[in-house]
Amino acid sequence: MTFPSLNELVRIAENGVSSAFYGAYSVLRKSVLKVLSRVFSGVVYLLVLLLKKMWKNVFLTSCDVESLKDFGIVYDLPNKPESFARGPVKIKSNDTTVTIEQGTILTTADGVEFEVVADKVLTGGSAGTIVNVIAVEAGESGNLPAETELTFRDGAPENVDETATVGAEGIDGGIRIEVTVNGNTEYWAETVEDYRQRLLVRRRNQPCGGCPTDYKLWAERFAGVSRCVPEKNYPHVGAIRCVLIKYDDTDSVTVGSAIVNEVKDYITSEDRRPITADVDVVSCTQKALDFTIDIYPNNTNVQNDVRNALKMALRSFDPGSTVRASDLTADVRAGSSAEKVTVYDIEGADYYVLSKENAEMPVIDTITWRTYSA
16 A cells, blocks of 8 residues: 655645635735645645554554564564573582582673572582573573583682583573664564564464464474474374474574473473373484585685575475485575576585484585586
8 A cells, every 4th residue: 555755745735725726816825825735735644644554553564563562462472582591511529419509600701690590419520510500691692602611700619610611502592682662672582573474473373272383383482492393293193293493693503401491391281282292392403514516706705695595595494304405506596696506415415314313404514615617
């Protein structure tokens, strides 16, 4: 639907006034009539703006952020609030009676602080004891890779090593995106358009008591979960396995155990899970693949563009899918600026079959770039 601009309304008003008052028997000066035309146009334009806003906010595809949140209330699907990074750390001690108390603060060299979420008795040994922590502040600053060193902010307890290290799965899940709502700043764990897409999926798929879309909506309402792949009758008849996947600026697609457990508790609640369903929730495991790609021109900018297009294309697969070089070639050609590009092979072959049992999802490991010769 199109709406007239202010200049268009002024022109319409001037034409109408001139036909009514100008001529041999004009009773008003032309300058006065022009002023009146602009006044009338200004009043009408305010009404047009109001109608435009009302019309726009009727539809989920075009509404503003404020109305988007109202739709979320109607569908019981709120936006994801800012989230705090959480995960395991390893703490070593020679004493098997020491308890690391809830609220104990560990900090990085840069001053990012983490709080122990529950009391934990250390078991001793060279491997250390896994203790779960959560970032004190929300956002990406709390996301840490494995083996990052942390120290006790207020000093280590007696017989406990001063330095702790992040566990093998890392600390992740921290997301903080600034969103303006009614002139105020809020912090979400998703963009406005990502939230709009979730609401559109909900609107197009009414709850059915356990259909695949239900499981997707239940899982994807959690920060740190970008996508859920429900697998029916797996690993046996009557079972449902929900594979969680994370997409962000990094190459990792796995979801931390803390988030997996939160999602599992929510989905398997008696208020949601179909009473006869055997539901399991797991994180995907990333499978790093090597690619050989022919491109032209073969320079850094084009390589980065093709790599980003390939990364987006790999997100469309599910565990158990067959990743074909021909399919990736079509996606990369459509999504990059390369004049010529061909995905020549994957792991030295024309295709690669992702393991369904291990819930594999593909990521990029090494790309061998070759100048296009065809």
